[in-house]
Amino acid sequence: MIKQERLRNGIALGVAIFILFVLFAAGMTISHLMHGLQRQVEYADSAVRAQYIGESGLNQLLARLQAKPWEERWFAKSPDAASDINYSGGSYDYFISDSPNHPMHVDIWIKSNYRNTKRFFFWRVKFQSSMLSGLAQGIPVKIAELDSSDFPPPGTTDFYPMTSQIENQLETQKSNRGPADDITQSLRDTNDLHQAMSKLGGPADGVFVAGPFVSGIGTAAVSLITPPPPPPPSTGGLAIPPALPLTISVPSAEAEFVSAPLRIISQIDDGADISGHGWDLVDVINNNGHVMMPFQWPMIHHFHDHGFADFIGKIMGGFGFDDHDHDDHDDHDDYSGHYDRDGHSGH
Amino acid sequence: MKAPAIRELRRAFTLVELLIGLAILGMLFATGFKAWQLFSGQQAENLSKRLILQMEARKAFLNLSKQLQEGIEIVSPRPGTTIPYLVFKDYLNNVRMVYLEEDPVRTRSEKRPIYRALMVIRDSTSGITGQPSLLMEHVVKLNFTSHSTSGILVTCTLHGGSGDFGLINFIRLQNSATEDEPN
Known part of the structure; x- marks a missing residue:
C-alpha cells in the first residue's frame, strides 16, 4: 500500500512540472513575439515625438520672434542659444541667429531629445516686412535634418561651419537650377x-x-485617372506645361486666372508689398504703398461673392501681376503647403 | 483499523476528473504544439521573413521619405495623375527617378510579377546619370499620385512570407519654397 501511494505522488509532481513548463x-x-513589435513601435514613436518636440521648439521661437517688430528681435546683436528646454516629456536645445549675408532671414538650429532618440533640424526662415508686424509671417526657405551628433556642445556660439x-x-x-530645369x-x-x-x-x-x-487587375495602360487640377505653381521662370488631353478646358478669357495658384506674398517693384497668410486675416490691403481707403472696401464684398482669388486677381492685375488663380479653395495650401504653422508638415 | 485508510488510498479519479484533466492536457499540448510549429517550422520562416521584410520595407520607405521631404519639386507624375514611377528634384537640384524593374528570379519562384524599386540620380552639375541603386525588393505594386508639385502620395504593396502587405504615405516636400524665394 505504501508503494502505491508513493507512485501516485510521483505522477502528480511530474504533471505539475510539465504544466509549468508548457505555461512558461x-x-x-x-513575449518573444511581442518584443520585436514593441521595439518597432517604440522606435517609431520616439522618432515622431522627437520631431514634434523639435517643431514645437521652432514654433515657440517663431512666436517669440513675431511678437515684436523685426528690428526688436532679441538676437539682433548676438546669436541666442539655450539647452535642455523641457517640452512634452522630452527636451530641446536651440541656436538662433541672423542668416549671414541674407537680410531678414533667420537661421534656427534645434536638437530635440526624446528618451534615447535625438534629432537635429535646421530651418532658414525668411521674413517679409509688413506694415503690421503682427501679421508678418516667416516662410521657411530651407529645411534640413542633420546628424544629431553634429550639434555643437552647449555654450558654442559659432555655427559657422x-x-x-x-x-x-x-x-x-x-x-x-538651369540644367535641372532643362x-x-x-x-x-x-x-x-x-x-x-x-x-x-x-x-x-x-x-x-x-x-x-490598378487594384485587383494588374497593370493598365491608363495614365490619367482623374482630370488634373489647375497647373502647379511657377517654380521660377518655368513655363507652365501644356494642357493634358483630359484637362478641363477653361475659356481663354479666364485662362490667365488658372496660370498658377495664388501666392499673396509677392514683391512689388517699388518696394511695397501685399502681405497676408491666413485668408481670413487679409483685411488690410497695402495699395501700392497706400492704405486702401474705406470707399474701396466694397471690393472686399466682391471677394465674398465671387471668390478671393478673383478679387485679388483684379487688384493684382492692376499692378501688372500674373500670379492669379481662379480657384480660391486650393489656394490655402499654397504656403501652408510648404509650411504648416503647427509644424506638422505632412509626415 | 487500517482498512478504511487503505481503501481511500486506492480510490481512483472519477470520470469527470479524468475528462477535465484530459481536456486541460489536450489544450496545453495543442498550445505547445502550435508554438513549436510556429517557431521551428515553415510558419516561423514565413513569419520572420515577413517581419524582417516589413522592417526593411519601412526603413526603405523612411529613406525615400527623407530624400523626398528635403526635395524641391515633384516633376512626375503631373498633378492629378498616378503613375508607377516618380521624378523629383532633390535639395541640390539633381534629378532623381524612382521606378520599378521586374525581378526575374522572384517572379519565377513566386509565379507572379515581383519587382524591385530602383533609383537613378542625374547629377545636374556634370549631366551624368549614375547607376541605379536598390531601394526596395519584393514589390508587387507601387504607385505615385500627385496633387501638387509639393507633395506625393505613395502606395506600395510588398510580398512577404505567405502574404502581401501594404504601405501608404503622403510625403510633403519641405523645401519647395526654396527656389521661389530669392535669398
Whole structure:
C-alpha cells in the first residue's frame, strides 16, 4: 500500500512540472513575439515625438520672434542659444541667429531629445516686412535634418561651419537650377517611363513597369485617372506645361486666372508689398504703398461673392501681376503647403 | 483499523476528473504544439521573413521619405495623375527617378510579377546619370499620385512570407519654397 501511494505522488509532481513548463514556454513565446513589435513601435514613436518636440521648439521661437517688430528681435546683436528646454516629456536645445549675408532671414538650429532618440533640424526662415508686424509671417526657405551628433556642445556660439555647409548646398542648388530645369521640362511632357528614362539617361535595358497598377487587375495602360487640377505653381521662370488631353478646358478669357495658384506674398517693384497668410486675416490691403481707403472696401464684398482669388486677381492685375488663380479653395495650401504653422508638415 | 485508510488510498479519479484533466492536457499540448510549429517550422520562416521584410520595407520607405521631404519639386507624375514611377528634384537640384524593374528570379519562384524599386540620380552639375541603386525588393505594386508639385502620395504593396502587405504615405516636400524665394 505504501508503494502505491508513493507512485501516485510521483505522477502528480511530474504533471505539475510539465504544466509549468508548457505555461512558461507559452509565455516566452508570446513575449518573444511581442518584443520585436514593441521595439518597432517604440522606435517609431520616439522618432515622431522627437520631431514634434523639435517643431514645437521652432514654433515657440517663431512666436517669440513675431511678437515684436523685426528690428526688436532679441538676437539682433548676438546669436541666442539655450539647452535642455523641457517640452512634452522630452527636451530641446536651440541656436538662433541672423542668416549671414541674407537680410531678414533667420537661421534656427534645434536638437530635440526624446528618451534615447535625438534629432537635429535646421530651418532658414525668411521674413517679409509688413506694415503690421503682427501679421508678418516667416516662410521657411530651407529645411534640413542633420546628424544629431553634429550639434555643437552647449555654450558654442559659432555655427559657422554648419552654416557654410548649408550655404554650399544652396549655392549648388542655385547653380544646378538651369540644367535641372532643362531636363525636367522635357520629363514633364511625358508619362511614359521609357521615354522619361531615355531623356534622363538611365538604363535602357530591363523590364520596367510603365503603367499604373490598378487594384485587383494588374497593370493598365491608363495614365490619367482623374482630370488634373489647375497647373502647379511657377517654380521660377518655368513655363507652365501644356494642357493634358483630359484637362478641363477653361475659356481663354479666364485662362490667365488658372496660370498658377495664388501666392499673396509677392514683391512689388517699388518696394511695397501685399502681405497676408491666413485668408481670413487679409483685411488690410497695402495699395501700392497706400492704405486702401474705406470707399474701396466694397471690393472686399466682391471677394465674398465671387471668390478671393478673383478679387485679388483684379487688384493684382492692376499692378501688372500674373500670379492669379481662379480657384480660391486650393489656394490655402499654397504656403501652408510648404509650411504648416503647427509644424506638422505632412509626415 | 487500517482498512478504511487503505481503501481511500486506492480510490481512483472519477470520470469527470479524468475528462477535465484530459481536456486541460489536450489544450496545453495543442498550445505547445502550435508554438513549436510556429517557431521551428515553415510558419516561423514565413513569419520572420515577413517581419524582417516589413522592417526593411519601412526603413526603405523612411529613406525615400527623407530624400523626398528635403526635395524641391515633384516633376512626375503631373498633378492629378498616378503613375508607377516618380521624378523629383532633390535639395541640390539633381534629378532623381524612382521606378520599378521586374525581378526575374522572384517572379519565377513566386509565379507572379515581383519587382524591385530602383533609383537613378542625374547629377545636374556634370549631366551624368549614375547607376541605379536598390531601394526596395519584393514589390508587387507601387504607385505615385500627385496633387501638387509639393507633395506625393505613395502606395506600395510588398510580398512577404505567405502574404502581401501594404504601405501608404503622403510625403510633403519641405523645401519647395526654396527656389521661389530669392535669398
